[in-house]
Amino acid sequence: MAGMEIIQAHGLIKSFGSVRAVDDLSFGVERGSVTGFLGPNGAGKTTTLRVLLGLVAPDAGTVTVDGRAYADLPEPLHQVGAVLEASSFHPGRTARNHLRIQALAAAVDPGRIDEVLDLVQLTSAAGRRIGGFSLGMRQRLSLATALLADPEILILDEPANGLDPEGVHWLRGLLRGFAAEGGTVLVSSHMLAETAQTVDSVVIIDHGRLVTQSPLASLTVRGDLEDVFLQLTGRSPVMDTVKEARR
Numbered sequence: 100m101a102g103m104e105i106i107q108a109h110g111l112i113k114s115f116g117s118v119r120a121v122d123d124l125s126f127g128v129e130r131g132s133v134t135g136f137l138g139p140n141g142a143g144k145t146t147t148l149r150v151l152l153g154l155v156a157p158d159a160g161t162v163t164v165d166g167r168a169y170a171d172l173p174e175p176l177h178q179v180g181a182v183l184e185a186s187s188f189h190p191g192r193t194a195r196n197h198l199r200i201q202a203l204a205a206a207v208d209p210g211r212i213d214e215v216l217d218l219v220q221l222t223s224a225a226g227r228r229i230g231g232f233s234l235g236m237r238q239r240l241s242l243a244t245a246l247l248a249d250p251e252i253l254i255l256d257e258p259a260n261g262l263d264p265e266g267v268h269w270l271r272g273l274l275r276g277f278a279a280e281g282g283t284v285l286v287s288s289h290m291l292a293e294t295a296q297t298v299d300s301v302v303i304i305d306h307g308r309l310v311t312q313s314p315l316a317s318l319t320v321r322g323d324l325e326d327v328f329l330q331l332t333g334r335s336p337v338m339d340t341v342k343e344a345r346r
Contacts, residue, residue, distance in 0.1 A: 107128075107162070108160070109125050111125070112124075112157060114158055124307060124309055126309055128283060129283070129299075130281075133278045134286070135300070135301040135315075136148070136285055137304070142305050142306065143306070147304070151285075152179070152181055176248045179251070179253075180247070181253070182245050188232075193228055194216065194227065194232075195216070198212045198244065202247060211249070220269065221239050235262045238262060251282060252283045252285070253282065257288060258288075259290055275297065278299070305331075
């Protein structure tokens, strides 16, 4: 199985002052799959993704993409597309001009701009200034930016934030289609019901530690993903009721 894993984390540790955000975390993501990266607020998900993308240096451990640290990838923008925030845009630029600048930085054929605008359904808004975009439109533009260099891997942190139900349905199809064509997706989300319809497997963490890594089908034999998640992270209402009764 290790040979199938295009992303591998081993013994990751990252602290901020006295707070251990990531605590001896190890997991893998299989090539050609959609993997849900799940955990409660403060579990260490975003920190882990930032370490993976070389934005934060770990205190210990390693994380590799296709056998290399992100900083050592020969063409990182062509290998990994990432969405960590949907607000890091110049508000005075149009969507098209934002993508033109990104295309220059990544040495991408400008013809790809129209392709990704169409893919994320922003063609009609290409000439509008980003400052007037809704959160959902900024999410779509973030995805267009991540897809611009036609990467092999997508790393997405809460990409469904701000999307309406139609947009969430569209995103699911986009991610499944990306994987069906051989791409790999690692997606962090709090939308567990939607995650269960999208992913092949899950990595669940809590307090910076691995709780479980499993194919979705194996994990949900015990119940739906939401119930299993709450049980594994100790946040099940049933467990809370039992604890209260014992006091």
